[in-house]
Structure formats: C-alpha cells, structure tokens
Amino acid sequence: MKRLCKLFPVIAVLLAVIAFSLNAQTIKTPSEKGDFVEYTTYEEMMEFLQEVQATTTEMLLSDYGETIEGRRIPYAIFSRPMVTQPWEAMASGKPVVFMSANIHGGERTVREGLLLLIAELADKTHPTNKLLDDLIILFIPSINPDGLVRATRGNSQGIDLNRDFMKLEQKALYNYIHNLVLKWRPHGWLDGHNGGSQPYNMCYQGPGNIESDINLMNLCDFEMFPFIDQEMLKAGYKSWYYSGGNEERWNVGLTYPRVANNYAGMIDCLGVLYESPSQDRKTGALSALVASKAYLQFFANNPQKVMDYVKRARNETITLGQTASGDIPVKMIKVGEDYKVSYEIVKREGGTRNPDTGRMEGQTSTIVKVTDADIIKKLVATKTRPRPYAYILEPRAHKAIEMLKRHRVTIEVLQEDTELDVEAYIAREINRTSQYDHPASVDSVAVEEEMHKMTQTFPKGTYIIRTGQASGRIVCHMLEPETTDNVITWNAMDAILPGIRSGQGSRGGGRQAGPAIIPIFKLMVPKPLPTKILK
Ligand SMILES: [Zn+2]
Helix, strand or coil: CHHHHHHHHHHHHHHHHHHHHHHCCCCCCHHHHCCCCCCCCHHHHHHHHHHHHCCCCCEEEEEEEECCCCCEEEEEEECCCCCCCHHHHHHHCCCEEEEEECCCCCCCHHHHHHHHHHHHHHCCCCHHHHHHHCCEEEEECCCCHHHHHHCCCCCCCCCCHHHCCCCCCCHHHHHHHHHHHHHHCCCEEEEEECCCCCCCCEEEECCCCCCCCHHHHHHHHHHHHHHHHHHHHHCCCCEEECEEECCCEEEECCCCCCCHHHHHHHCCCEEEEEECCCCCHHHHHHHHHHHHHHHHHHHHHCHHHHHHHHHHHHHHHHHHHHCCCCEEEEEEEEEECCCCEEEEEEEEECCEECCCCCCEECCEEEEEEEEEEEEEEEEEEEEEEECCCEEEECCCCHHHHHHHHCCCCCCEEECCCEEEEEEECEEEEEEEEECCCCCCEEEEEEECCCCEEEEEEECCCCEEEECCCCCHHHHHHHHCCCCCCCCCCCCCCHHHCCCCCCCCCCCCCCCCCCCCECCEEEECCCCCCCEEECC
16 A cells, blocks of 8 residues: 555656647648548638647747738748747757648648648647757648639639749739748748659659759759658658659659749759649548658758758859859750669550540559659750859839849949949840740840940949849849840840840841840959949
C-alpha cells in the first residue's frame, strides 16, 4: 500500500499524458470528413483555417489582400517560437518556406494535401509538428479564390494568374507577390497544380529559367528530387519530373519567368512546381500530403545548406550588378541533358470513342518502363547581352516604372541634368501577336546586333535602375528587349517605342531622322550618380 502511494503521482502523470494524447488529435479537413468525395469549398477552407487557429499557439492566421470579387486570400504562418514579421524570421536563423497551391482555381488536389498538412502541423502530438524545430512555414492554400469558387483555370476575368508573374496586373497575384512573397523572400516556395503524367502521383520541376542560379537548380535536381522520390516510394507513391514523355525522351515544363517556379528562381529561391496527375481524389490528396511533407523535410534536414545556397545566389545577384559583370542570357533553348534517365509511361491501346461523350472507352493501359532515355531539361543560352551597371529610363517611361515597382525594385531618380556615356538597342522590327489568354496584344522586338553608343545628357527626373539589387535578375529580364517577359512584351513601352512596325524593315511614319533607338539605355560601368530613391 505504501508502495502504491509512492507510485500514485507517477500513475497520475501517466494518466494525464494519456488523456492529453487522446484529447489532442489531428483535426479533419472538410474534404477528409467525407472521405475525399468532395473538394473543400472556399467557405469550408476559411472555417477550417479558423478552427485550426483556435487549437494551437504555433499558427498565425491572416490574409494578404483580396481578389477582384472581394474574397479574402488567407495565409497562415507556422513557427516555434512564433514569428510574425519577416525580420523576426531572418533573426531566427531558420529557412522560410512558402507552401502554395490552387493558382489555377480548378486545380485543387495539392490544396487538399496542404490542408491535411496544416492539420498535422497544428497537432503537437503529431510527428509532422517536429518540422517546426527547423522551419518557418507559410501556407497559402488558395492563391485564386475567385477561380476556386468557379473551379476554373483563370480568375473571375478568365485570366491565368500563372502567366501574370512578370506583369503583376491581376489584383490577387499582385497582392500575393507584393504583400507576401517579396516581403518574406522565402528560401523555398512550392506551387501546387494538377497536371503531369501517369503513372506518377506527383510531378515536379525546379526553377526552369536560364537566368536562375545554376546551383539552386542543381540542388533541386540532384538532391531534393531524389529525396522526394525516396519519401514518396516509402509511402507507396511515385514521383518524377513534370511534364511528360514517350519511349525516347521526357520533356520538362515551361521556361519563362511569368510562371511561379521560374519567377521563384528569378528571386533566388528554391522554387518548385508540383503537378498532381490524374488520380482518384483520395489518392491525390494523400500523395500530395506526402510529397509536400517531403519537400519540407528536405529543408528541415538541410537548413544550413539551403540557406547558404540561397544566400550565395542572392549575394551573387547583387555583386554581378554592382560590378557590371557577367552576361544576361536573353534567348535560350532546351536540349537533352548529358546523362540518361529511366522513367515510366502509360501506354493506352485499343478502345473506341464514345460519340456522345467524346471519350475513349474500353482502352487497355499498360505501364511501360523506359530506360536510357533523354531528358529535355538542359538550358542553353543562344544569345547573351552584357549586364549593365544600371538601366536608364526617361521620365515618360512611367508605365515601365510602375511595372518594376510592383516587384519592389529599387528605382532612383536623377536630381540634376547628368551627361552619361550609354548604349542603346536599335529596333529592326516590332511584331504584335496576341499571347495566351492575356487580353493585351504583345510586342516582340528584333534589334540590331550592334549597340548604339552615345553620350547624352539625361534630364533631372530620369529613372535609374541598378542591376545590383536583390531583384537584379528581374530588372535585367524586364529591361532587356530580347527576353520573353520584358516591359516591351507586356505593353509598358507602347507609347514611347520608335515608329517601326511589323515586317516593314524600315522606319514607319518617317517622323524622326536617325536610328530607331529603343528608349531603354544601358550604363555599362559603375559610376556614382546624383540620385535619390523614388518613393
Ligand atoms: Zn496549373
């Protein structure tokens, strides 16, 4: 009896622990409650996030703005100890990782995976919660709520937000980039979609633009993705590159910076695209949970390494600009890598097309293992231009300045008339073609190889945009006329371009004498300038 009395406090503590663990359980997501038959709606998602918020001290729920139709766009910070501001995150010495999805409103699978992950993270007794020892995680489960309620690819205007990253014309995306991404400058940034190829449960791609830091791209390809494959396999799932292939080659996804993972590369971030291929909703959500956790686990396993890689890339961006060194790749092609790969494809045979539904029926599907095949992923510059110390825009180029400002680019203004030796491009041809689902017509510009060198007095009020800044890669891409997503492409220079039109091969209008100078001037050597930062 005496012994039992002695043991009593121990038993009491044990009982309390058991009671606590029974009590603390992972909250079910709205979709999970119905065994994933239906997707979580926007309203259910908002309620769920608030419900989770009420159960943990390690989550901070907020929103970073609203959509055209006035829907709030939520985000949640998870951290231990709690951080509420980017500078607190920086002081913590931990990597900051963004987990986003549903920029295409109808693509909801990865979002369901992220909601499951949020529930696990909020549960202190769940092993997933340990990620908070090493990481600060921001969840943005739906970037496009107006598209989500319609289950459409675009927003309420039918515009594809995942082609708007350089323009930043769409309210929801501008709010996302300006209010969240460029304030926090995350080390990692996952963007979830529905796409890719069976038999995979998840397809991925790292920064796919040639202007991104090669070391960040290699870290994704050779360390992160093999780790993700391994984690997926452990859970009985398969993963491989986005987007698809045949018996000879596998093609990897898009390269221009107007899409999320490539834009992430432009801000020196380990940006990864996730595409969940067609599968039943439950398998999709559960495999997206495993894949998303694996992405975070890679950061948690290598926090110092990922931060060092990102820091090196960011320092290099600034140094290259400040010393006006290195080349900017302005045109590129994608070719086969120097190594071979093995992967699986699904071959479909036989069957007939149902005239009512237009769908194939009665097909047989077999999984074919392809070995020693090419992977078309290597980026090769076919044209480069030297990086200037700064670009110079005239006061009338205010539309281009607005576009740069959306990206939090630092812009300076000349405080007095200043004579400078500069270079400029001579336009040969300007073509207008409509691109994708953007309503504006878009220019493409052909320029002379030879730069036009000139000495010019720039008046007070002229804009100076240095390339030696954190957004230096974006500055160069946006102000080089030959890239895919520059200020000319997206119509910010229409009013001030020289009078040349498609196929004429000569000056149109005949208004001015002399060469057709594109009014984006390049200052090629570092030079102190009488400027002030534009407010
Ligand atoms: Zn998508």
